[in-house]
Amino acid sequence: MWFGMVSLFPEAFKAVTDFGITGRAIDAGIIEMAYFNPRDFADDKQHTVDDKPYGGGPGMLMKVDPLRLAINAARDVKSSSKVICLSPSGYRLDQEGLKKLALCNSLILISGRYEGVDERILEHEVDLEVSIGDYVISGGELAAMVLVDGLTRLLPSGIGCEESVKRDSFFDGLLEYPQYTRPAEISEYDEAGYVPEVLLSGNHQEIAKWRHKQALGKTYERRPDLMKKYALNESEKKLLGEYIEDQSSD
Numbered sequence: 001m002w003f004g005m006v007s008l009f010p011e012a013f014k015a016v017t018d019f020g021i022t023g024r025a026i027d028a029g030i031i032e033m034a035y036f037n038p039r040d041f042a043d044d045k046q047h048t049v050d051d052k053p054y055g056g057g058p059g060m061l062m063k064v065d066p067l068r069l070a071i072n073a074a075r076d077v078k079s080s081s082k083v084i085c086l087s088p089s090g091y092r093l094d095q096e097g098l099k100k101l102a103l104c105n106s107l108i109l110i111s112g113r114y115e116g117v118d119e120r121i122l123e124h125e126v127d128l129e130v131s132i133g134d135y136v137i138s139g140g141e142l143a144a145m146v147l148v149d150g151l152t153r154l155l156p157s158g159i160g161c162e163e164s165v166k167r168d169s170f171f172d173g174l175l176e177y178p179q180y181t182r183p184a185e186i187s188e189y190d191e192a193g194y195v196p197e198v199l200l201s202g203n204h205q206e207i208a209k210w211r212h213k214q215a216l217g218k219t220y221e222r223r224p225d226l227m228k229k230y231a232l233n234e235s236e237k238k239l240l241g242e243y244i245e246d247q248s249s250d
């Protein structure tokens, strides 16, 4: 998947290009990132990319022309790209949204700075505004990196283990079940220091059942919004009932 990163701070993307799963995906040619800095397209001596908002108010806005030219330069490389602007006012990103975007071959991601971008850019150049949550951060680069990382995990061979993606939170609409690794016992933690017996039993059917019950219970407790959307079948209703009973008897 090709990403055209429109940003005033291309160096910021080292966090995804140089490390971990995304770094390996770049080395393997699974994802590719190209940079288009609006400052390179500013035509004055100072390479100005911001200006005061009409009507007054605090802060500056990204100017139309340098941004438009940077987006066009990215389009010249991959003309069919969907253009996304990272913005707190955008569609709020979730796993379903990521799955849809993962079907694209190329995306142009605009990282805003200052107080954001001139509205005419959004109206004329942008296909979709995407928010990473109901809070405001200082620049779109971190948000764009969230998008690139989340998408890389969903690409075939992006993570190297598709099974692990399917077990992640949200993949099937539930939060992930609790996980444990060695040692099986941590004496300093009293009861909570023990790994649940069933996970040590080697009985894969029972382990799968326990995990599903925990995933249902955790989602029920922490994310009623997700639970509401999840269509419980009869055996899941029973499992969740057992979970609630287990909790109340603890």
Ligand SMILES: C[S@@+](CC[C@H](N)C(=O)[O-])C[C@H]1O[C@@H](n2cnc3c(N)ncnc32)[C@H](O)[C@@H]1O
Pocket: 085, 086, 087, 088, 089, 110, 111, 112, 113, 114, 115, 116, 117, 130, 131, 132, 133, 134, 135, 136, 137, 138, 139, 140, 141, 143
């Ligand atoms: C300081 S913010 C501007 C916030 C803007 N004045 C507002 O209230 O909506 C600068 C840039 O950071 C990025 N940004 C901030 N919060 C974001 C969020 N929750 N999701 C996506 N991008 C965000 C956007 O690219 C935005 O243009």
